[in-house]
Amino acid sequence: MKMIFLAFNALNPDKGSSEFAFYLARLSRSKVYGIFLDGSQVDYNAMLENKESEIGNPSRNYNQTLVHYSKQEQIKTNINLFKESCISNEVCSDIYLDRALKLNDLITSSAFADLIVVDAALSLGSGSSGAPSENVKEILNRSACPVIISPLSFERIDELIFTYNGSESSLFAIKQFTYLFPEYFDKKLNVIQVNKSGVWPQKDLGKLREWLNNHYLDVNFLALEGNTEHELMSFLLRKKYVFIVMGAYSRNSISQFFNESTAEVLIKTVTQPIFIAHH
Structure with a gap:
């Protein structure tokens, strides 16, 4: 095995799935590819409200532009944090694309991966739907490679x-x-x-x-x-x-x-x- 896809919300990466993917990568000497998936509308609205409270209430289009750039900056920050975490965990890694992807992009690209690691509660929609989330169900149903549902925390495999x-x-x-x-x-x-x-x-x-x-x-x-x-x-x-x-x-x-x-x-x-x- 050489290619592990680690999928998470671009605005809110899951720590547990990252830790387990890093463990698998060290075990198998594989590379971890970070797949940053497009975040939720809830995240967008929350950021919009924050911007409105910071700068008053100018035009809606102006605020949306600010929020768009804020989201892009947050995604860039999370990508850099992922890279730093891979280095500190002594894991060879890469970013599949340096921007947020749609869920369909992950599913299409899964044909060229050895496996996908994902948290059971991954949510990209307007709210969490528990575990497995609707997004994870779609990944399980449509992926072209095996999928690992990561544990919330991990110690070892006996x-x-x-x-x-x-x-x-x-x-x-x-x-x-x-x-x-x-x-x-x-x-x-x-x-x-x-x-x-x-x-x-x-x-x-x-x-x-x-x-x-x-x-x-x-x-x-x-x-x-x-x-x-x-x-x-x-x-x-x-x-x-x-x-x-x-x-x-x-x-x-x-x-x-x-x-x-x-x-x-x-x-x-x-x-x-x-x-x-x-x-």
């Missing part, structure tokens, strides 16, 4: 958790993660499946075990009995210092391990990094 149900989607996510992060070969790996019997089906267990054993030193298989959302959430909420890997987020044309509601619950509730890949 264990990998791969979710698997026999579908091409879940296997694709496992393989993408493994190819991007061979550095995790010595981490404990739990491959999780939730089904009615609570027993791993033998159909492809042997082949999957053989493939994983060629990439990891400590591979374990665990089957959970019951409802996917409930059992998986219960299992993950007891875990710390794990990296979670799951299949496609929302593509109607393929079989998924998680339906959309389960993925959203996972993102809202679990404070560990989540790797999501499409097929």
